[in-house]
């Protein structure tokens with residue numbers, strides 16, 4: 001197939017090396033295809049639905065290797081709403097197909113996470129030539145060992161824990177650091193280990209508060225007067241894990257705690273009598289420049305995605321498998337979440353060094 005025109009978009013929550021990845025795709029295409037045109041679709045799928053795209057210049061992709069965020073902008077367009085017409089009755093999927101055709105695109109490149117991959121797969125099933133790259137700080141995308149953005153975010157979360165360590169030690173306090181990740185605990189697990197947390201709580205391993213209290217008290221007895229608890233946004237108690245989705249939603253809506261960390265803080269204060277403080281690094285974890293690992297990974301994934309396009313090998317996501325980059329069919333990726341297995345090596349090794357998971 002003769003590729004002349006490629007559309008590219010970034011979708012869902014941003015992360016540090018989206019620009020680096022787009023640069024990888026663009027540089028490879030400009031280098032290998034004479035006269036190639038790249039169209040930058042604005043604000044994710046929204047730009048494809050409402051035909052908001054601009055012809056990029058080769059120079060637009062220069063000087064962005066270290067730039068955080070995305071030069072195209074992004075937005076969350078939930079997959080479950082894709083088949084619901086917008087407020088003016090516009091059929092979003094048909095609009096995306098029409099705009100792809102109207103702009104004479106030969107391929108659509110999507111940089112996205114879980115939800116974005118469901119939509120990418122849908123568009124591929126509807127006949128569009130789609131190639132995707134795995135983006136998310138959460139590292140929870142099925143089919144790839146690693147997503148870009150993850151390592152940079154882990155570095156920032158680790159830095160937050162490092163900073164907390166010194167002040168926690170000075171005051172002999174319990175510190176809870178809430179790390180991003182509503183559904184999965186990859187970030188908390190890595191940052192927790194890297195930052196020397198004493199307790200790590202993740203959604204995949206429901207915790208018993210008594211075990212967390214016991215871990216903190218044990219440290220206190222050993223004259224270690226401070227404790228660091230790394231908690232994922234989506235960490236859940238054993239008790240709550242038994243509730244249905246609806247019951248849990250209701251319980252959380254009626255709770256005065258803004259997040260699981262506040263609930264834990266109250267329980268720990270009551271049980272230990274120690275002072276507890278909470279730190280939420282929040283969106284700082286997604287901000288700033290990508291680290292060197294992500295710059296390399298994104299460049300490699302970008303080049304591999306461009307190669308798929310040049311080979312006309314569509315309907316695939318470029319993925320990390322061990323130390324190699326491979327292509328995985330979108331149908332295998334879409335709709336599946338890569339969870340932390342509760343008995344995986346990294347969890348077992350963390351337990352060997354005495355980290356408590358509350359289970």
Ligand code: F6P
Pocket residue numbers: 013076113136137138180181182233286
């Ligand atoms: O999907 C990435 C992520 O940063 C999650 O870790 C976090 O729970 C969520 O996005 C936050 O979403 P938003 O930026 O829409 O507040």
